[in-house]
Amino acid sequence: MAVASSISTRIINAVLSQKLKPGARLGEQELATLFQCSRTIVREAMVDLAARGIVIVSPRRGWYLPEVNVEMARELYDAREIIETGLLRAFARRKETLDAGTLARLRVHLAEQKAAIESEDVERRSYLLGDFHVCLAQCLGNQVLASKLRDLTVLTTLFTMRHQTPGDARLSYEEHVAVVDALASGNASAAEHCMCQHLGTWEAKVHLVREHDPLEKLRQALTSPKDLPARVSRPAVEAKADEGNI
Amino acid sequence: MAVASSISTRIINAVLSQKLKPGARLGEQELATLFQCSRTIVREAMVDLAARGIVIVSPRRGWYLPEVNVEMARELYDAREIIETGLLRAFARRKETLDAGTLARLRVHLAEQKAAIESEDVERRSYLLGDFHVCLAQCLGNQVLASKLRDLTVLTTLFTMRHQTPGDARLSYEEHVAVVDALASGNASAAEHCMCQHLGTWEAKVHLVREHDPLEKLRQALTSPKDLPARVSRPAVEAKADEGNI
DNA sequence: CATTCATATCTTGCATACAAGATTGATTGA
DNA sequence: TCAATCAATCTTGTATGCAAGATATGAATG
CATH class of the missing domain: 1.20.120.530 (GntR ligand-binding domain-like)
Structure with a gap:
């Protein structure tokens, strides 16, 4: 049972620790069971993060960490x-x-x-x-x-x-x-x-x-919501990455 | 029937137009009837604004425009x-x-x-x-x-x-x-x-x-949530103010 | 008359139910 | 074998119901 702010903080820290990658899907029910709360609380955390630009919502599809172009x-x-x-x-x-x-x-x-x-x-x-x-x-x-x-x-x-x-x-x-x-x-x-x-x-x-990377422009152009990876094929918890910090 | 983003935009514009004053209470039901939607949508807008520091929430009391000290x-x-x-x-x-x-x-x-x-x-x-x-x-x-x-x-x-x-x-x-x-x-x-x-x-x-204003410090110190004005005595729509812009 | 206490009313916090849209996967047809 | 279609399942969007806390009102008491 957790409050919304702790969920958003945990997600932010996970990104800073590079435990969550861009494009990662944040399923409401998944997070709700993980934090032992209702979807209401999870949605509150998602709206909070969205207001700060940290997650983006694809209507009826879900919440995703943005692919920063x-x-x-x-x-x-x-x-x-x-x-x-x-x-x-x-x-x-x-x-x-x-x-x-x-x-x-x-x-x-x-x-x-x-x-x-x-x-x-x-x-x-x-x-x-x-x-x-x-x-x-x-x-x-x-x-x-x-x-x-x-x-x-x-x-x-x-x-x-x-x-x-x-x-x-x-x-x-x-x-x-x-x-x-x-x-x-x-x-x-x-x-x-x-x-x-x-x-x-x-x-x-x-x-x-x-x-x-000459493919950068093409890649970004093709990264529309419809071309996002399928839901079940993308695990919520990503493997650890390394490097790339300031 | 409105979406959350339109509600938050309207509130922001009302503040920029000085139609809403600091300390103003934003009642959920009031806004819900005004925008002809459920409290769920209103709360979404409030959480959005709170994430950006534009409203503050006093638990079980309501949402208020902050008194900026x-x-x-x-x-x-x-x-x-x-x-x-x-x-x-x-x-x-x-x-x-x-x-x-x-x-x-x-x-x-x-x-x-x-x-x-x-x-x-x-x-x-x-x-x-x-x-x-x-x-x-x-x-x-x-x-x-x-x-x-x-x-x-x-x-x-x-x-x-x-x-x-x-x-x-x-x-x-x-x-x-x-x-x-x-x-x-x-x-x-x-x-x-x-x-x-x-x-x-x-x-x-x-x-x-x-x-x-030598009372500034005292005034700010006494502006704790308990000392906020009572609910019913403070209408949601404020009279127009003037001046004070950059 | 002032103060305290209890009750009624109002408002938010949260969970849940249901509808709508999207995805998946199987089935059918060429 | 491949493409298209349709049904089943899953996920989000929204409304609503109920509990918990806060405020206001009025009575009772010193």
Whole structure:
């Protein structure tokens, strides 16, 4: 017996952990039995996620994780760069400085990232590398933008999963460390620069996808609801994927 | 008989038109009879709006438009400045230029703003002055951020309504014209500067509110769910308010 | 007269029932 | 053998019923 918010949170975390792939079907009855509640609660969670763009509904067919195409991926990466560098820029302009508690929270997060990488815990590593950006936004003091950023992060994760961008987890981790180090030394502008570079390398890969995969346009064109994979042939719980994080 | 999305859209537009005030109660049965549908559809719309932060739910009491406090208003204005200037900055960096059709759309929007101001159509004027920012974001090519920006605009409108910031509609309109003019002349950086100034004057007023109204903190502290106005004494349809737009 | 308590009414939270549409799979025909 | 059709099954969309909690009203009491 669960409330709707816990269901949507679980789904979001599953995506960030790359345990749910784009195109995955989210059956109402399946989720209802899994969470031991009625379909009403599940639908409430689905409507919540749909409002945030994290699931899409195909009428009378069901709820699916979106297949993020290249155009949307460009928007998503642009949006993330604008928000994340903008937060750091505003922080720098205010000449604020992170208090010890907040800095400690970021250090702990970095330590968890490192531990997940070294223990080769792929799911947790994927989750933490994505969650870091949200955590940073929260630490910079804007809960509203942090909330919006979480949704964007979920969608970019869906994109990188499908396109198997060869992500280097350790490199991402080190770039995260660079951002926090810059903030710790009171140089928020440098942190902004680090973040811009960090996101920029990933954003650049979006453009490469289009050139690298000439079938991209055709594939996207053919991914209309009718061409979605059949229901029973697609298990709800996907096998674990790896890499592809920021 | 209406679908959920039309209900949520109508509510959003009513807020942008300042026909619904912060703290307004949205009764399920009331809306169901008004839209000639069952409570199920209404609840779907409410969950949608709640996911976007536009309504808050008080358990077993009902759905309310939020009373945006000063802290959240600061976050909202920061977020809007980051997103809106960021979009213009990215546009400038790409050295893109608006095509004729897009520019025409913005010009039409400006003309409608002017007409609403001159005919003293307060509701439409309020709506258009807020909607312009969303329209601009769409024209700059990022639908994802435009969607998020719409939700933020609704919330800032709620804030300005409560705090009765003395908005000068004509000044806002002229600043909108300046932004579009700069874009039309291919100077997106200038447009970013105009927008930053446009938003900055409003954001500065948020800080003034705190100093101007020493009861602000107390008022916010006492606005817990229990202290919300009683149900029957608060009609669902509010009288029209005026001014307070960006 | 003010305060407290109990009851009646109203509203939301949740589950369930039923209708409508979609998919699957078997059957029929060429 | 392949294509088309039709029936059976499954899934979502919507309405409704009932329980639980909250508010308001009025009586009773100090």
